[in-house]
Amino acid sequence: MSEAIDVEAWSCPVPLRDHERILSGHGGGGKLSAELVDHLFLPAFGEAARGATPTDAATLLIGGARLAFSTDSYVVQPLFFPGGNIGDLAVNGTVNDVAMSGAVPVALSTAFVLEEGLELSVLGTIAETMGRAAVAAGVQLATGDTKVVDTGAGDGLTITTAGIGLIPDGVELAPQRISVGDRIILSGPIGAHGVAVMSVREGISFGTDIVSDSAPLAGLVATMLAADPDHGLHCLRDATRGGMAASLCELAATAQVGIAYQERLVPVPDSVRSACQFLGLDPIHVANEGRMVAFVAPGSADAVLEAMRAHPMGAEAVVIGEVVDDHPGMVVARTGIGATRVVDMPLGEQLPRIC
Amino acid sequence: MCLGVPGQVTEIRDDRGTRMATVDFGGVRKEVCLAYTPEAEVGQYTVIHAGFAITLLDEASALQTLKLFDEMGLLEEELGLVEAAAS
Amino acid sequence: MKYLDEYSDPELAAKLFAQIEATVTRPWAIMEVCGGQTHTIVRNGIDQLLPGMVELIHGPGCPVCVTPLETIDKALMIAAREDVIFCSFGDMLRVPGSHTDLFGVRSRGGDVRVVYSPLDAVAIAEDNPDKQVVFFAIGFETTAPGNAMVAHQARERGLTNLSLLVSHVLVPPAIAAIASSPSSRVDGFLAAGHVCSVMGTAQYAPLVEQFKLPIVVTGFEPLDVLDGIRRTLVQLEEGRHELENAYPRAVQAEGNLPAQRMLGDVFQVVDRKWRGIGTIPLSGWKLADAYADVDAEIRFDVGHIDVEESTLCKSGEVLQGLLKPNECPAFGKECTPRNPLGATMVSSEGACAAYFQYRRLDDARTTLPVVDAAVAR
Numbered sequence: 136m137s138e139a140i141d142v143e144a145w146s147c148p149v150p151l152r153d154h155e156r157i158l159s160g161h162g163g164g165g166k167l168s169a170e171l172v173d174h175l176f177l178p179a180f181g182e183a184a185r186g187a188t189p190t191d192a193a194t195l196l197i198g199g200a201r202l203a204f205s206t207d208s209y210v211v212q213p214l215f216f217p218g219g220n221i222g223d224l225a226v227n228g229t230v231n232d233v234a235m236s237g238a239v240p241v242a243l244s245t246a247f248v249l250e251e252g253l254e255l256s257v258l259g260t261i262a263e264t265m266g267r268a269a270v271a272a273g274v275q276l277a278t279g280d281t282k283v284v285d286t287g288a289g290d291g292l293t294i295t296t297a298g299i300g301l302i303p304d305g306v307e308l309a310p311q312r313i314s315v316g317d318r319i320i321l322s323g324p325i326g327a328h329g330v331a332v333m334s335v336r337e338g339i340s341f342g343t344d345i346v347s348d349s350a351p352l353a354g355l356v357a358t359m360l361a362a363d364p365d366h367g368l369h370c371l372r373d374a375t376r377g378g379m380a381a382s383l384c385e386l387a388a389t390a391q392v393g394i395a396y397q398e399r400l401v402p403v404p405d406s407v408r409s410a411c412q413f414l415g416l417d418p419i420h421v422a423n424e425g426r427m428v429a430f431v432a433p434g435s436a437d438a439v440l441e442a443m444r445a446h447p448m449g450a451e452a453v454v455i456g457e458v459v460d461d462h463p464g465m466v467v468a469r470t471g472i473g474a475t476r477v478v479d480m481p482l483g484e485q486l487p488r489i490c
Numbered sequence: 491m492c493l494g495v496p497g498q499v500t501e502i503r504d505d506r507g508t509r510m511a512t513v514d515f516g517g518v519r520k521e522v523c524l525a526y527t528p529e530a531e532v533g534q535y536t537v538i539h540a541g542f543a544i545t546l547l548d549e550a551s552a553l554q555t556l557k558l559f560d561e562m563g564l565l566e567e568e569l570g571l572v573e574a575a576a577s
Numbered sequence: 578m579k580y581l582d583e584y585s586d587p588e589l590a591a592k593l594f595a596q597i598e599a600t601v602t603r604p605w606a607i608m609e610v611c612g613g614q615t616h617t618i619v620r621n622g623i624d625q626l627l628p629g630m631v632e633l634i635h636g637p638g639c640p641v642c643v644t645p646l647e648t649i650d651k652a653l654m655i656a657a658r659e660d661v662i663f664c665s666f667g668d669m670l671r672v673p674g675s676h677t678d679l680f681g682v683r684s685r686g687g688d689v690r691v692v693y694s695p696l697d698a699v700a701i702a703e704d705n706p707d708k709q710v711v712f713f714a715i716g717f718e719t720t721a722p723g724n725a726m727v728a729h730q731a732r733e734r735g736l737t738n739l740s741l742l743v744s745h746v747l748v749p750p751a752i753a754a755i756a757s758s759p760s761s762r763v764d765g766f767l768a769a770g771h772v773c774s775v776m777g778t779a780q781y782a783p784l785v786e787q788f789k790l791p792i793v794v795t796g797f798e799p800l801d802v803l804d805g806i807r808r809t810l811v812q813l814e815e816g817r818h819e820l821e822n823a824y825p826r827a828v829q830a831e832g833n834l835p836a837q838r839m840l841g842d843v844f845q846v847v848d849r850k851w852r853g854i855g856t857i858p859l860s861g862w863k864l865a866d867a868y869a870d871v872d873a874e875i876r877f878d879v880g881h882i883d884v885e886e887s888t889l890c891k892s893g894e895v896l897q898g899l900l901k902p903n904e905c906p907a908f909g910k911e912c913t914p915r916n917p918l919g920a921t922m923v924s925s926e927g928a929c930a931a932y933f934q935y936r937r938l939d940d941a942r943t944t945l946p947v948v949d950a951a952v953a954r
Binding site: 493494495496498506507508516522523525526527528535537539540541542544545547548549551552554555556558559560562563 | 579580581583584586589592593595596599613666693694695696697716719720722723726730733734770771774775797800804825826827828829833835836839
């Protein structure tokens with residue numbers, strides 16, 4: 136081991152020259168996705184995207200009100216998986232994006248791209264699911280659109296939802312507020328969603344009792360804010376594609392702080408752990424759809440944690456680590472046997488390891 | 491190249507002359523091929539690599555290994571205590 | 578999970594570390610030959626916590642990494658064909674060929690499918706009688722019995738649309754090649770446990786005798802790897818060189834006889850080029866002449882391939898244990914998992930990728946007092 140590793144030196148200067156075409160990895164939520172945004176979209180959008188926040192909901196000031204605004208597209212194969220379907224993801228995913236800025240989500244738009252030949256009964260079931268999920272999340276499905284593409288061109292169904300919500304006065308949750316000393320709280324056990332989807336995916340399907348954890352987090356966020364009059368809660372991030380690791384790595388990089396956590400403190404259900412061992416995957420890289428990480432000032436952490444644990448979506452919340460002034464931009468974990476390990480973003484697709 | 495994972499045989503069947511089984515890996519169930527472990531019975535643990543059982547796991551041996559680790563250093567500790575008591 | 582979690586127990590790990598500490602009086606270098614063991618070592622930081630006198634050198638135990646460039650290029654050419662469904666283990670998809678990789682072929686419309694088990698390729702062949710289905714049969718001896726079953730079932734079930742592109746590599750010749758190299762600094766070897774589950778341990782005795790080095794058959798969980806290291810060190814400190822089995826729960830001396838019978842039937846030994854090392858005599862398996870009709874290299878005459886290796890890539894020296902990944906000038910700069918120059922950075926088992934993914938900080942014993950205190954809370 137020689138000199139300290141410079142995180143900035145890692146990234147390839149013009150990575151998009153490597154591939155002239157989109158790869159499946161570009162949708163994985165890992166480094167390839169981030170590079171596509173940073174090196175293609177943002178430069179191309181130019182002035183129009185000057186204030187864009189690609190990984191968070193945007194905060195817009197309109198007529199004195201602060202609105203959180205976010206969008207996401209949902210393309211999941213297969214459409215139905217243990218614990219839910221694409222409809223649950225389409226509603227909860229965007230509700231959660233909006234909730235991460237502290238906003239109370241109010242409404243979603245729903246745009247459907249349907250593949251010709253998709254069974255109406257399938258679409259109906261998914262739509263009903265979306266209606267139920269929206270009611271549970273307290274949002275209206277206010278407007279939408281439908282398009283049809285040729286057979287073979289659409290993966291069955293793509294749903295895009297955009298959501299808006301109102302950020303309460305005084306609430307400001309953003310990576311920029313993350314400070315050295317902040318405790319990092321994980322709202323619950325990780326890995327269930329990704330494993331549930333993989334278990335029914337052709338090529339690597341397996342039997343399991345694991346179900347997706349897709350759920351709305353807005354209620355939990357509201358509870359946390361109510362227990363935090365001093366605004367010690369600094370930042371929230373839902374841990375979706377790329378898993379808990381992606382969220383922590385993105386925030387460490389954006390806020391330019393060091394993050395340190397204990398592997399042993401991260402709750403992983405036994406069944407998820409077994410599935411990950413069998414597939415050769417690391418649970419911290421596996422997708423979730425109902426989990427978040429919260430950065431809280433030390434003085435407010437106990438109150439926020441207690442409030443979380445009293446809420447059904449935060450019953451197993453736990454402090455896993457802290458923001459440190461070492462190694463800014465990097466996430467480091469203390470391994471089970473006491474050594475240290477640098478945690479990185481997954482590269483692209485999560486492929487089962489054979490070796 | 492050896493991601494071999496221990497799993498317990500829960501069900502055995504024949505697929506056109508090839509012996510197949512359902513194996514449970516701590517809650518994950520997968521179909522694997524037992525062609526190379528013809529002696530495997532329901533309830534036994536095997537090491538599965540890329541969908542094939544390559545060996546049975548010997549429980550007695552497994553426990554003995556763990557016991558060995560646990561007792562590591564015990565003898566030295568005892569000697570240390572004896573020395574301290576003698577001085 | 579039973580037979581797994583117990584072998585990660587931190588208290589037992591501490592005992593093994595202490596025992597190792599108490600054993601070592603001189604510097605020693607030990608090589609593990611299996612990528613799975615490299616993964617365990619780097620992921621858990623085992624090398625961080627070993628006494629400074631013990632050096633771990635990562636050997637060429639990643640069959641993905643050592644698959645010859647020519648073979649990758651052949652795979653890419655076959656996979657690009659419209660009439661082919663190309664089936665491969667996941668790890669192979671990002672291994673760079675001369676110009677692209679299997680992911681790239683897929684993005685251009687090639688039907689490339691990830692399979693978990695070789696039998697999945699058989700099922701695909703049965704479901705797609707109008708297509709040619711080719712299975713990329715790579716790996717060490719551990720994977721070979723499963724791969725051999727594809728050839729066997731293709732024949733038994735009359736699946737004329739199924740064939741295999743074979744590139745198997747063998748561990749004992751690799752150990753011999755490394756041990757005979759004049760620049761080798763290896764004092765002892767950890768042999769790959771699951772390879773021995775299949776092949777038994779007999780092949781390693783002649784190596785112990787010839788090179789006068791300890792060889793310890795080792796498992797893959799943290800405690801297994803620590804114990805393999807420990808036993809090797811004990812032998813070295815006592816001036817012994819023997820073959821030991823530190824993984825008796827999964828390895829018997831005679832190995833797996835039904836698997837060996839199938840291997841003897843389906844494969845024959847051949848000289849094999851190891852990417853980054855060169856040709857090691859009699860170090861590979863190809864399909865036996867009797868199975869030529871399911872040999873994809875023959876069925877799809879891909880002819881002669883010109884290979885272009887990156888001149889920056891030092892995979893070869895890493896694979897031979899002469900260079901640590903982070904000592905390579907391209908490590909982390911021109912060469913990252915995102916943009917790999919060589920196979921050791923691509924495969925999740927490759928030493929370079931393992932180092933990159935789990936790279937540790939400058940100060941190996943970084944204190945995380947607040948985080949550590951959290952355990953006590």
